[in-house]
Amino acid sequence: xxxxxxxxxxxxxxxxxxxxxxxxxxxxxxxxxxxxxxxxxxxxxxxxxxxxxxxxxxxxxxxxxxxxxxxxxxxxxxxxxxxxxxxxxxxxxxxxxxxxxxxxxxxxxxxxxxxxxxxxxxxxxxxxxxxxxxxxxxxxxxxxxxxxxxxxxxxxxxxxxxxxxxxxxxxxxxxxxxxxxxxxxxxxxxxxxxxxxxxxxxxxxxxxxxxxxxxxxxxxxxxxxxxxxxxxxxxxxxxxxxxxxxxxxxxxxxxxxxxxxxxxxxxxxxxxxxxxxxxxxxxxxxxxxxxxxxxxxxxxxxxxxxxxxxxxxxxxxxxxxxxxxxxxxxxxxxxxxxxxxxxxxxxxxxxxxxxxxxxxxxxxxxxxxxxxxxxxxxxxxxxxxxxxxxxxxxxxxxxxxxxxxxxxxxxxxxxxxxxxxxxx
Amino acid sequence: xxxxxxxxxxxxxxxxxxxxxxxxxxxxxxxxxxxxxxxxxxxxxxxxxxxxxxxxxxxxxxxxxxxxxxxxxxxxxxxxxxxxxxxxxxxxxxxxxxxxxxxxxxxxxxxxxxxxxxxxxxxxxxxxxxxxxxxxxxxxxxxxxxxxxxxxxxxxxxxxxxxxxxxxxxxxxxxxxxxxxxxxxxxxxxxxxxxxxxxxxxxxxxxxxxxxxxxxxxxxxxxxxxxxxxxxxxxxxxxxxxxxxxxxxxxxxxxxxxxxxxxxxxxxxxxxxxxxxxxxxxxxxxxxxxxxxxxxxxxxxxxxxxxxxxxxxxxxxxxxxxxxxxxxxxxxxxxxxxxxxxxxxxxxxxxxxxxxxxxxxxxxxxxxxxxxxxxxxxxxxxxxxxxxxxxxxxxxxxxxxxxxxxxxxxxxxxxxxxxxxxxxxxxxxxxxxxxxxxxxxxxxxxxxxxxxxxxxxxxxxxxxxxxxxxxxxxxxxxxxxxxxxx
Numbered sequence: 015x016x017x018x019x020x021x022x023x024x025x026x027x028x029x030x031x032x033x034x035x036x037x038x039x040x041x042x043x044x045x046x047x048x049x050x051x052x053x054x055x056x057x058x059x060x061x062x063x064x065x066x067x068x069x070x071x072x073x074x075x076x077x078x079x080x081x082x083x084x085x086x087x088x089x090x091x092x093x094x095x096x097x098x099x100x101x102x103x104x105x106x107x108x109x110x111x112x113x114x115x116x117x118x119x120x121x122x123x124x125x126x127x128x129x130x131x132x133x134x135x136x137x138x139x140x141x142x143x144x145x146x147x148x149x150x151x152x153x154x155x156x157x158x159x160x161x162x163x164x165x166x167x168x169x170x171x172x173x174x175x176x177x178x179x180x181x182x183x184x185x186x187x188x189x190x191x192x193x194x195x196x197x198x199x200x201x202x203x204x205x206x207x208x209x210x211x212x213x214x215x216x217x218x219x220x221x222x223x224x225x226x227x228x229x230x231x232x233x234x235x236x237x238x239x240x241x242x243x244x245x246x247x248x249x250x251x252x253x254x255x256x257x258x259x260x261x262x263x264x265x266x267x268x269x270x271x272x273x274x275x276x277x278x279x280x281x282x283x284x285x286x287x288x289x290x291x292x293x294x295x296x297x298x299x300x301x302x303x304x305x306x307x308x309x310x311x312x313x314x315x316x317x318x319x320x321x322x323x324x325x326x327x328x329x330x331x332x333x334x335x336x337x338x339x340x341x342x343x344x345x346x347x348x349x350x351x352x353x354x355x356x357x358x359x360x361x362x363x364x365x366x367x368x369x370x371x372x373x374x375x376x377x378x379x380x381x382x383x384x385x386x387x388x389x390x391x392x393x394x395x396x397x398x399x400x401x402x403x404x405x406x407x408x409x410x411x412x413x414x415x416x417x418x419x420x421x422x423x424x425x426x427x428x429x430x431x432x433x434x435x436x437x438x
Numbered sequence: 439x440x441x442x443x444x445x446x447x448x449x450x451x452x453x454x455x456x457x458x459x460x461x462x463x464x465x466x467x468x469x470x471x472x473x474x475x476x477x478x479x480x481x482x483x484x485x486x487x488x489x490x491x492x493x494x495x496x497x498x499x500x501x502x503x504x505x506x507x508x509x510x511x512x513x514x515x516x517x518x519x520x521x522x523x524x525x526x527x528x529x530x531x532x533x534x535x536x537x538x539x540x541x542x543x544x545x546x547x548x549x550x551x552x553x554x555x556x557x558x559x560x561x562x563x564x565x566x567x568x569x570x571x572x573x574x575x576x577x578x579x580x581x582x583x584x585x586x587x588x589x590x591x592x593x594x595x596x597x598x599x600x601x602x603x604x605x606x607x608x609x610x611x612x613x614x615x616x617x618x619x620x621x622x623x624x625x626x627x628x629x630x631x632x633x634x635x636x637x638x639x640x641x642x643x644x645x646x647x648x649x650x651x652x653x654x655x656x657x658x659x660x661x662x663x664x665x666x667x668x669x670x671x672x673x674x675x676x677x678x679x680x681x682x683x684x685x686x687x688x689x690x691x692x693x694x695x696x697x698x699x700x701x702x703x704x705x706x707x708x709x710x711x712x713x714x715x716x717x718x719x720x721x722x723x724x725x726x727x728x729x730x731x732x733x734x735x736x737x738x739x740x741x742x743x744x745x746x747x748x749x750x751x752x753x754x755x756x757x758x759x760x761x762x763x764x765x766x767x768x769x770x771x772x773x774x775x776x777x778x779x780x781x782x783x784x785x786x787x788x789x790x791x792x793x794x795x796x797x798x799x800x801x802x803x804x805x806x807x808x809x810x811x812x813x814x815x816x817x818x819x820x821x822x823x824x825x826x827x828x829x830x831x832x833x834x835x836x837x838x839x840x841x842x843x844x845x846x847x848x849x850x851x852x853x854x855x856x857x858x859x860x861x862x863x864x865x866x867x868x869x870x871x872x873x874x875x876x877x878x879x880x881x882x883x884x885x886x887x888x889x890x891x892x893x894x895x896x897x898x899x900x901x902x903x904x905x906x907x908x909x910x911x912x913x914x915x916x917x918x919x920x921x922x923x924x
Contacts, residue, residue, distance in 0.1 A: 017821075017824075018820055018821060018824055019824070054836070054839070102835060104835070104836040104839065106820075106823070106836075106842065115820055117823065117827055117833070117834040117835075117836065118834045118835070119827075119831040119832060119834040119835045119845075120831065120834070121834070122824055122827035122828055122831070122834055123820060123823050123824035123827050123834070125820070138874075138875050138878065138879070139875070139878055141874075141875055141876035141877075141878055142743075142876065143666075143741060143742050143743030143744065143876045144741055144742070144874070144876075146665075146722060146738055146741055146744060148716065148717040148718050148719045148721070148722055148744070149716050149717060150715065150716045151715075151743075151745060152901070152906060153900065153901035153902070153906040153907060153908055156878075157878045159878065160878045160879075160881070160882065163882060164882055164909070165913060168882060168886075169912060169913040169914070170882075170896065170897070170909045170911075170912055170913060171909060171910050171911045171912060171913050171915070171916040172908075172909055172910065173910050174910050174916075195913060195916050195917065195920070196916045196917055196919060196920025196921075196923075197916070234719065235716075235719075236716075237716075239713070239904075239906075240900075240901075240902070240903075240904045240905040240906035240907075241905055241906055241907055256719075267910065268910075280839075280840075
């Protein structure tokens, strides 16, 4: 039996997408040189590589870029810094003592013993099986991201006549992409009474191409023995149950699913990291440290973002904090919980270190659409921050910053984030 | 002309082919599907039943108990995952208790060892997630679980290395008697044989009609729908949890699978179309409702997929096994429903002996041993994984992340004696695509590997044979087509 090859690193980063790259760059800039990024695919860049549409980078770079262009900036910067990025390398396990085991065709199996680990595995799409949609199990049913990969990276066409279930951003982008490649997109069907995608995508990807969006509808049956032949779509009531008599039939050979993204936390579970039921990502504090000391998480593995710019921003911080941990500068601290109040789901970070003398940015998803409302952070009856908005919607991550001076006034019971309606 | 054609590459057909491959005979197994185990054998509960359900004295009871006893050695020989996890039949009322006592008595008559009635406290001690409503249960320690399709593939592989040929995508359209034996007209041309064996599962009534000209109206297509949940540690149940049987079958079960998933189902619906394996909203919600009785916390939050399988139910609930009445050189296995999987090895052994004797077949002096599949990468220790990577660098490339399947394993599945030729065939042999992402990440990569190994364009790769094409065209072809429409 062969001996295991063990290597030591100050920081090991799991995932070479935008989150992992930003964390690596930040850690390097913070002085860490013993650093390795492990990437499963043959190239760094993550899901951005297949996002050939534009709209990336407006916040971070002040210009509009495609996904690959955005990724290339970080790839180039990492190369400039000489950061060790190992592609074609899959992590098999992360342990709570920060041992990371991975394999690759060229290196075989390697065990890294790391001072700190940054989890940056991203997220995955909910597949058909998780929806429990009945019908046949034929070919032609893809998640939107899988179809995107086939078209943009493999130059293959997954279908000709398409129905899209779910109005998440990837689904909307794929409605346009498939149309531009000559497919006929018959409908986009959304279970909820609102779209979970960005408004600009609804306009640019559906409306501009005359693709109907059916809100409060779902796919209730899937037909076809070999390849998909059609789907049945029905309206749903307030309890999301289909309403008999509202069925419509679509002849189609392809069903794309854009029905939610799930942080990919199998490795985190193996490491014993506590996960949140609301975000499906790690429970963490403002330093992006998880419940396991020295294990940090950032990007979509932590909570699903709308914009990569914010993934990068969050991940820079994760890299800096991991570097601080390695240098022994990040001491265990008492924590204040951050709680979801009315209208708020899955506020992160879930904890803020007590006595922190920095601004803290809290992100969350509203649980419904609110117009002319305010996001408010309170603690023990004191209002610490308030942000007004014309609209809060589950499709767009809401962000509210608590200033350092205000944060110091927080009571031990912690912070509560809630939405207040103007008329309330 | 061949000596023997077996129609149907399900678990019975493959087990029989394997037994007959130990004889001097030229054998082909034909199947309308693109792979072995395409019918009921791929979509059932995967239970090796202890044998208390069948009425004493019936073939079902005899083959069940005999088959169950063969499983441990057979699975070890073939390298198929099998676990004797035990089973409970739960009673929720005093009426149920009477049923439990009857099952125990019946089981004892059938020769099932170790049956015991246990009370509430012991049930909860053994299976903490079981409903507190369960008043007592029949405990059957010899009940087991197996991967039914992996067993079928292993049987087929062993038959193949001993000379049996497999003709897939071959639908039998008509059968006629010839002087020497039989002539089959199939979707892939005519095939002649001396001896014909009908192991066609839900299609066995139709094959019987083609062979004899008489309708076999005793066979009913009975559909069962299932949910499958992602693996969880610890497993919610270590044993197979039955409820009391009804006249439609053994009722709904909650069971672990050999790969650590949780199986919920099946329904029992008599349907007209023996190929209608669609699931329905009602069926899936019925399964959940019934499972809630056993497991109040059941939830589909971790559902991986749902599916259905169709079993051939004989009207009186019996197996029909043996020579076809009124036809020479003709044999059949009809109505092989539960406990058909359990019984298959015993049916095959007994039927093969009868056929060999009747047809005057000689046993071979040398039998090629079963090609044992290597230990799955996912089940290896880190040291074994390091060694596997050193032996074949492609073990260092993971194709399926959910189930941890390597590129070397995928390529090996294509090169098995009865090799994988579709995405689903790879999935069932390696588990690539069986996980929580359901092939979202790995299916395109698996398609590429299949295309490369089989020398096909990637646009020819199917999910499951026939016209189940994964792609409609290349991007360039799609663009050309779109331009020509403008």
